[in-house]
Amino acid sequence: MNETLWNEILEETRVLARAAANPRTGMLSISPETAALLEKIVPAATVGFKDAVAAVQDTSSEPIPSSEAQVGSQHAGETALSSDTSPHAASLAALAEEVSVCTKCALHEGRTQTVFAEGNPNADLVFVGEAPGFHEDQQGIPFVGKSGALLTDIIEKGMKISRKDVYICNVIKCRPPENRDPLPDEKQACESYLIRQLELVKPKVICALGGHAAKTLLRTDESTGRLRGRWHFYQGIPLRVTYHPSYLLRSPGEKRKTWDDILEVMKVLNGEVTPVP
Template sequence: MSLVLDDRRRAMLAEMGVRLFEAPSAPPAVAPAASAVSLAPIPPAPEARPQPAPSESPAARRVPVPQDPARAAAIEAMSWDELEQAVAGCEACGLCASRRNTVFGVGDRQADWLIVGEAPGENEDLQGEPFVGQAGKLLDNMLRSLGLDRGNKVYIANVLKCRPPGNRNPDPQEVAQCEPYLRRQVQLLQPRIILAMGRFAVQALLGSDEPIGKLRGRRHEYMGIPLVVTYHPAYLLRNLPDKARAWADLCLALELMRGNAAA
C-alpha cells in the first residue's frame, strides 16, 4: 500500500531528514504465541549465569523472571485510576529509592496507537512524562508526519515506570515488576497498533534476543495486537541514516493499523 503525502507531511519528513520512498509491504501475520490481593514484590529470580555486557546490538540476553500470579491478577483487575495510583506508590523494586517521579504514561485513553519506549531518562524522571527532551521532540515530529500527536489517538508509555540510576540498562527483575502494569495498560487501551521503540521495549514485548535490525520490517503481535519494531528516537539522534528505516517502520505500522481497523 502506498501513502499519498500532502505538503505538510512532506515538510515534516524533511524535518526528520528522511527522503521519500515507497513503504515496504507487510508479510503474512505470524500467530502469537475481586478481592484485595497484596502487591508485594516478586521474589528475586535464582542466580543466573553472567550476562553479556550491554550493547546496542546484539541485544543482551533476556532472563526469564518468575511472575507472582496473585499480584498480576490484582493489577489486571484495576481501573485506569487504580492502576495509576498503584504505579505512583509502587515499591516492588529498588528503583523506587532513586526516582523523583514515576512515569505512568500520557495521551489519549481511546488511542488507536500505543507507543512503547524503554525506560524514563533524566528529563522524564523530572517531569513525570515519557519521551521529553530532544528524543521526545523527534518522536513528536515522527507522529506529526503521520498526522498524529500524543494527545489525539496516541498513547505513550514505557516498559519501566521509574528511571534506572544513571540511565543504565533495565535489569530483568525490574522489567518483571513493571510488566503487569504495561499489560494492564494494553488491556485498557485495546489499541489497533503497537509501536515498540528500542531494544529493551522490544525484548519486553516480544521476549526476543534478536537485534532490532532483524526484527523490524515485519508484523509481530503482543496480546493479539499487531506490533511493529523500530528504533528509539534517542538512537536515531545519534544515527541519522537510520531515520529512513524508522520512516519505513512508521509506514508499515500505519498500513497494519488501517488493515486492523478495517477487519
C-alpha cells in the same frame, strides 16, 4: 466584572481544584465542558484582563474533539486531567495511582516520580519505549527532552496526528540511575503494569521503540535490527518494532528505516492492511 474579582475567582478555583485532586496522583476529574473552559483561561497578567475574560466568554457551546478535552498534566502517569469518564480510563487512572507508590524494585529509591503514560486511553496506537530518563523523571511525562521531541515530530509531522491522540508509555516506570539499561529483574517487576495498560487501552497497533520494549513484549532476545521489517503480534495485536528515538539521535542515518516502519503502522491505522498472525 472587575480585575480584582476576576483574580479572586481564579485563586478560589485553584484552591478548590487542589483540594479536590487525588492527593496521591494529583488527578482531578472534570467534565468536557469544564476542560474546554479551562483551556480558554489565560492569566490576566499575560494577555490583559479584558482579553482573559473575553477568552472565556468566547467559549461557545460548540463541541470539542475528545482529544482536545484532555488538559495537560504535571504528574506522573496522568492521562488526567482527562475528561474521559469511561471505565477503562478510570481503571488506567487507578493503575497510575498504584504505580505512583510502587516499591517493587530498587528503582523507586532514586526516582523523583513515576512516569506512567501520556495520551489517549482510547488510542488506536500505543508507543512503548524503554524507561524514563532525566527529563521524564523530572516532569512525570514519557518522552520529553530531545528524544521526546523527535518522537513528537514522527507522530505530528510524519503521521499527521496529534501526540494527544496516541498513548505513550514505557516498559519501566521509574528512572534507572544514570540512564543505564533496565535490569532483567526490574523489567520483570514492572512488566505487570505494562500488560495491564495494554489490556485497558486495547490499541489497534503497538509500536515498540527499541530493543527493551520489543524484547519484553515479544519475549525474544533478537535484536531490533532483526525484528524490524515484519509484523509481530502481542496478545493478537499487530506490533511493529522500530528504533528508539534516542538511538536515532545518535544514528540519524537510520531515520529512513524508522520512517519505513511508521508507514507500515499507518497502513494498519488507515485500514489499508490487516496483518494476520
